[in-house]
Amino acid sequence: MDFSSASSGSSSPPSTEALMDQVKTQLAQAYAQEFLETVGSKCFAKCVTKPGSSLSGSESSCISRCVDRYIEATGIVSRALLGGSH
Template structure:
């Protein structure tokens, strides 16, 4: 008997409710969005703020990165709210 034709309770217990599936999809989308956001911020802010890579950040580089990340987060929030309000 192959594992796919088994009549065990796996078939009935492996069914996912639509709500659970939606929750899983939302979680995966949020994770993908967060990863993309971090990659974008990392690339853009590093390129803008780090002029001479070294073993540590200078004070001005650290401040630049902080401001850069804050701006990206603020801009992302504004865009997200605008898109959310349009979809209503």
């Protein structure tokens, strides 16, 4: 953003809508990162009982199913909170 024109008293600050969009984007990014870290650690702990240098086929499948369930559950909760009775 160019704030050079903001130093004069007659120019207006960035719009509230633009600031809200920026905040929403930053919150979404932070939420996504936290979600992935939480799901990753929970699914790893659930599915990998004997950590080694690589995942077995069953561990990989377990993690995939676990992450899918978390994503599905998050979508259901989001729709319930944000979508009302759709």
